[in-house]
Amino acid sequence: MPxxxxxxxxxxxxxxxxxxxxxxxxxxxxADGEGAEALxxxxxxxxxxxxxxxxxxxxxxxxxxxxEKLTALGPAQLYIxxxxxxxxxxxxxxxxxxxxxxxxxxxxxxxxxGQAMNEAMAAGIPHSAIxxxxxxSLARRMQCVHCKGITEDxxxxxxxxxxxxxxxxxxxxxxxxxxxxQGVRVDAEDPGNIPDPVELYS
Amino acid sequence: MTIQFNDETFRDDYSxxxxxxxxxxxxxxxxxDSYMYSVNMERHKGGPExxxxxxxxxxxxxxxxEMKDRAMVLAEDPLRCQSLPHMTLAGWDLLELIMVSxxxxxxxxxxxxxxxxNWRWINRPMGIDQSFVFMDEAxxxxxxxxxxxxxxxxxxxxLDQRDDNLWMDAGMVTTQADWSLDFDIGMNFFEWHAPVxxxxxxGIFVRALKxxxxxxxxxxxxxxxxxxxxxxxxxxxxxxxxxxxVQKTTLTPENLGRKQHLRVELQTFFRLPRSNALVxxxxxxxxxxxxxxxxxxxxRRLHRVLRDIPDELATYKGFIDNRPMLVDYLSQYDDGAxxxxxxxxx
Ligand code: HEM
Numbered sequence: 001m002p003x004x005x006x007x008x009x010x011x012x013x014x015x016x017x018x019x020x021x022x023x024x025x026x027x028x029x030x031a032d033g034e035g036a037e038a039l040x041x042x043x044x045x046x047x048x049x050x051x052x053x054x055x056x057x058x059x060x061x062x063x064x065x066x067x068e069k070l071t072a073l074g075p076a077q078l079y080i081x082x083x084x085x086x087x088x089x090x091x092x093x094x095x096x097x098x099x100x101x102x103x104x105x106x107x108x109x110x111x112x113x114g115q116a117m118n119e120a121m122a123a124g125i126p127h128s129a130i131x132x133x134x135x136x137s138l139a140r141r142m143q144c145v146h147c148k149g150i151t152e153d154x155x156x157x158x159x160x161x162x163x164x165x166x167x168x169x170x171x172x173x174x175x176x177x178x179x180x181x182q183g184v185r186v187d188a189e190d191p192g193n194i195p196d197p198v199e200l201y202s
Numbered sequence: 203m204t205i206q207f208n209d210e211t212f213r214d215d216y217s218x219x220x221x222x223x224x225x226x227x228x229x230x231x232x233x234x235d236s237y238m239y240s241v242n243m244e245r246h247k248g249g250p251e252x253x254x255x256x257x258x259x260x261x262x263x264x265x266x267x268e269m270k271d272r273a274m275v276l277a278e279d280p281l282r283c284q285s286l287p288h289m290t291l292a293g294w295d296l297l298e299l300i301m302v303s304x305x306x307x308x309x310x311x312x313x314x315x316x317x318x319x320n321w322r323w324i325n326r327p328m329g330i331d332q333s334f335v336f337m338d339e340a341x342x343x344x345x346x347x348x349x350x351x352x353x354x355x356x357x358x359x360x361l362d363q364r365d366d367n368l369w370m371d372a373g374m375v376t377t378q379a380d381w382s383l384d385f386d387i388g389m390n391f392f393e394w395h396a397p398v399x400x401x402x403x404x405g406i407f408v409r410a411l412k413x414x415x416x417x418x419x420x421x422x423x424x425x426x427x428x429x430x431x432x433x434x435x436x437x438x439x440x441x442x443x444x445x446x447x448v449q450k451t452t453l454t455p456e457n458l459g460r461k462q463h464l465r466v467e468l469q470t471f472f473r474l475p476r477s478n479a480l481v482x483x484x485x486x487x488x489x490x491x492x493x494x495x496x497x498x499x500x501x502r503r504l505h506r507v508l509r510d511i512p513d514e515l516a517t518y519k520g521f522i523d524n525r526p527m528l529v530d531y532l533s534q535y536d537d538g539a540x541x542x543x544x545x546x547x548x
Contacts, residue, residue, distance in 0.1 A: 010396035011392045145440045146443070175385050176388065182382070189451055
């Protein structure tokens, strides 16, 4: 699947690059969904990389296919998890042990990259040692500005807050601390007048 | 000069009102008949006697009512006041700046006695007499930033300066023009300004940041910003927008003069001595249109500004739907006469 070209946006919105193999003894790769394809391409670009890599992978709705392909790459360690939150304790443990010079590769959905980026930064990994590449779903992780609840995997604008039930429109304003975009009540000035939801970027 | 503090509210029955004196000293923000964003910054070294620029931290007739409103907002939503762990020192810097400034500028209202680190702070209007140990958090009922900003009008952002940027790492934000501290905390200067239209392309934020990074201790700066608010509501936060947004639709030609307010922010910038952080107080002044037009120059000028302001700004500031009604109302007060340059009444 080709990379999606995000349209130009405001300055708080993250931009993602393309993963490139870096030099170093230790490599940590965190991916979900189609992010697996970016890792497969990394392995192809540098045949020696995987033997020095720990992969944390969440298939999302992609089935078992990618997991098999990642196994075939022969990574030093491979973890396949059911969800990002389930993988967090393990991720923290791995980051707590991080050696100087650890290279971090994040790929997949924006929600995964944003949250894993925060874990890496909190563990003291320098920004310059973290790469990102968006792959797969365009879903957004949204914070409801009213109730503060996070709704994962938002695909439409507007959407319903999974916590307070308000209909929210999807802003491009993004908080790296929360790893989330901002959702604001769409019918605040005209209660009940809720536009039909439109698929993001359609 | 003793201040008569108003008994008034910024919610429910909206009994907020400005005295004649408050109207005369209102910081009208338009120095000409049109408005566009600019790097409008100048030194904050006082101003005409009695004006809002005279003192470092202006205290006016709304002081007690604003502090009550702040306490109510915080009781409902403690996230309006946040400080990242490395910002405590800057909080003490701010506490010192406000206590020293207010006790020097308003000796009849505030007193500060210092013996080494043993300090005693007296805030007469609020009935506070607090002895504490400077730099000892346990000696105050709140952290230093929260303690002092519960006693100071206006919002406060404390910006950490690093990597040639400013980072919004602490704040007390209960009277904001529709932005969220909880969402923006931790962002840098360009990120928190991301939603503003046009100004990025105009190069305003690059130049403004350069100016701010060079502000020295003892040489504060200031600028004005403005928007419009229906009803004298201080808490126009995005957090509560689902409750107050609908009030914008209650304007009619008959009630507009009373309900529609010009909201002006006197924004100041002070370098803090120990932390090298920058503090950004955002002091909000409200005035009903019917009071504003009592100064003929202001009525004429506001009519022309709102009539001609680019749609993008009217949309961002949230009054695009009401603009025709506002311009209609104000046109009654614009006889087409020439206006004098500058913000002051003729
Ligand atoms: C370091 C101190 C400053 C802080 C903390 C700050 C904060 C903010 C925030 C939170 C917003 C709202 C953005 C949103 O829509 O979410 C804003 C708007 C804005 N800021 Fe600043 N700002 C600062 C300094 C400046 C300076 C020096 C300028 C100089 C030109 C400036 C120009 C603007 C403009 C033009 C807007 C749009 C306001 C409107 O149209 O109502 N800011 N600022």
